[in-house]
Amino acid sequence: MAADEELIQKTLWAHKTLNVQYGVQEFYEQKNPMRELIRTILSHRTTYANEMTAYRTMMEQFGTWEGVRDAPMAELTDTIKTANYPEVKAPYIKAVLEAIIQERGEANIDFLHELTTQEAMQWLNRLPGVGPKTSTLLLLFEFHKPVLPVDTHVHRVTQRVGLIGPKVSAGKAHTLLLSYLPPDAKALYNFHKHFFWHGQRVCTWYEPKCPACVLQSRCDYFQTGRTAKLSSTPQKVSRLP
Structure with missing residues (x-):
């Protein structure tokens, strides 16, 4: 299996696993x-x-x-x-x-x-x-368009799991992860929400709760015991992402 195909399959697996963990979310109505x-x-x-x-x-x-x-x-x-x-x-x-x-x-x-x-x-x-x-x-x-926001939590979790490389920036991750996922707004909404929640609750920056993580079986960070800080370390603000 080609490297890109492996990453696509791993991304889809992680997406489906977190769908089960957190439940599929519906868009909530935005008005402004x-x-x-x-x-x-x-x-x-x-x-x-x-x-x-x-x-x-x-x-x-x-x-x-x-x-x-x-x-x-x-x-x-x-x-x-x-x-x-x-x-x-x-x-x-x-x-x-x-x-x-x-x-x-x-x-x-x-x-x-x-x-x-x-x-x-x-x-x-x-x-x-x-x-x-x-x-x-x-x-x-707001507009339910098929795009994928990558904030600090999404960036950190996808790096640790190994869906993107340790040197891939958040900006590059927007495009890379989007290419692995179906071009469906609801699916992308759930990917974002679930990885955001996972980063807040389980895969935290300090002391991630790896024993409680449903992704540990295929997580690079857990499998290798890697502890080095990743490229999503907070940086000084110059331009809003």
């Missing part, structure tokens, strides 16, 4: 793509609770997207300080809002529903500071 775009920017390297606090405080303070766009930088930075790296996120938020409002005439990205997946990805990735993780999260969760 613009809100989710900004919340995704806020969510980078912070907890859900801190993301929500930052978003709620920002909207209470400035009221509208135009208000956020026009807010003094220092004031916006202070307002979202519960999210990590507010000094990085505030300029991106203002620049994204400015770009969208200037092009579309309003802070509204519902039109992405009508674009192909490739067109929508290209449009989002042209926004200041927006990279593949932000774009894929938005397109999968």
Whole structure:
């Protein structure tokens, strides 16, 4: 069996195994793509609770997207300080809002529903500071397009199991893992959710709970006893993923 075919089969096995472990999830209804775009920017390297606090405080303070766009930088930075790296996120938020409002005439990205997946990805990735993780999260969760977000948890678990190599970046993993999986939005949604949960609950960064892992029988990390840190070690934020 060719190396690529082996990886495809291993990826599908891991996907099916976690489907059984966590249960197949249905899409939950999203109604505000613009809100989710900004919340995704806020969510980078912070907890859900801190993301929500930052978003709620920002909207209470400035009221509208135009208000956020026009807010003094220092004031916006202070307002979202519960999210990590507010000094990085505030300029991106203002620049994204400015770009969208200037092009579309309003802070509204519902039109992405009508674009192909490739067109929508290209449009989002042209926004200041927006990279593949932000774009894929938005397109999968809000628009149900067949893309695969690879965050820190998904990246770490897929590396440890051996679905991607130890030097494959999160950006490259988006494309590589997608090529191994069916081009079906629901399947990709479940792959993302399950590997995310597995990274939070079992395959944690420090002291992974290998004896409790349903993937251990084919996991490179477990089988080799490897303990070296992988390339998903948190790095300083410069551009949002």
